[in-house]
Amino acid sequence: MAGMLALASGAVAMAVLKGGSLHRKAGRIFVGAMWFMSAIGAGMAAVSDKRGTVVTVLAGLLTFYLVSTALLTMRRPVQEAREWITGFMMMGLSVGVSAFGLGLAALSGVGGRLDGLPPALYFVFGFVALSAALLDARMLAVGSIDGVHRLARHIWRMEFAMFIATASFFLGQAKQFPEPIRKSGLLAIPVLMVVLHLAYWLVRVLIKRRNLATAARSNTRE
Incomplete structure (x- = not known):
């Protein structure tokens, strides 16, 4: 139930106007569902003796971590959330080091x-976790984050969490779907759509950053 709620609310948040009322409401539901699903999933996998549970703990x-830091980025300035960011950064470092090990x-x-x-698979999780933690450390060292970087940070962390959710549901549980659907390749489409959406928004944000920098240089010359 929580998984379906996370996928549905995440899809709505991706589809509607960014920053709008519906986007924020869907985002809050997505975060809550992902918190519940990832915590319960990691906890159950940690005490299970079934095969494949190690990566489930890492993914959870x-x-x-990604959802929490993405939300925190949009809710509080760096200086007000320094303790929380530091705590989550240590969590990211722990996941990253464990995954590489x-x-x-x-x-x-x-x-x-x-x-x-x-x-x-373990190296991918390790790379993402350590990269995110290093970006946390950089942000803490600077003491602030500007609008464009803030938005990019929020986007990639939320959407990578959405990628994990869609991949886990459609590909990780492919056996739950009828065989014709499994063989058709349709189960990969939602996962690919999340990847493309993430790439589109990151490129869009980076282009905006470049345009702002160009405009600032032009104003300085004038």
Whole structure:
């Protein structure tokens, strides 16, 4: 139920006008659903002896971290949220280091796998977590974040969390769908749409940043 709510509210937040009332409402529902789903999922996986649960713990913790920091970015200035940002940064570092350690263990494991999964998957989670944590550290060192960077930070963290949710539901649980749908390739479409949407908005924000910088230089010369 929480997973479906997260996917539905996330899709609405992606589709409607950014910053509008509906976007904010859908975003709040998405965050709440993702908090619940990632925390419960990671907790249940941590005490389970089933195969493939290690990466579920990593995915849950990473999702919780990304959603929390994305929300915090839009809610409070850096100086007011320094303690929270620091705490979440440490969480991101822990996930990243653990994921890389597991990836290395997979490389030397039987068949080049760990818990039935290839090392590349662990390295991807590790790279994302460590990159996000390093960006947190940079923001804390600067003590502030401007409008364009603030928006980009919010977008990529929320949408990567949405990517994890869609990939987990449509690809991770593909066996729950009828065989004709699995073989058609349709299950990959929602995941691809999230990736394309993320790329579109990041490019758009970066172009806006470049245009603002160009305008500022022109005004300085005048």
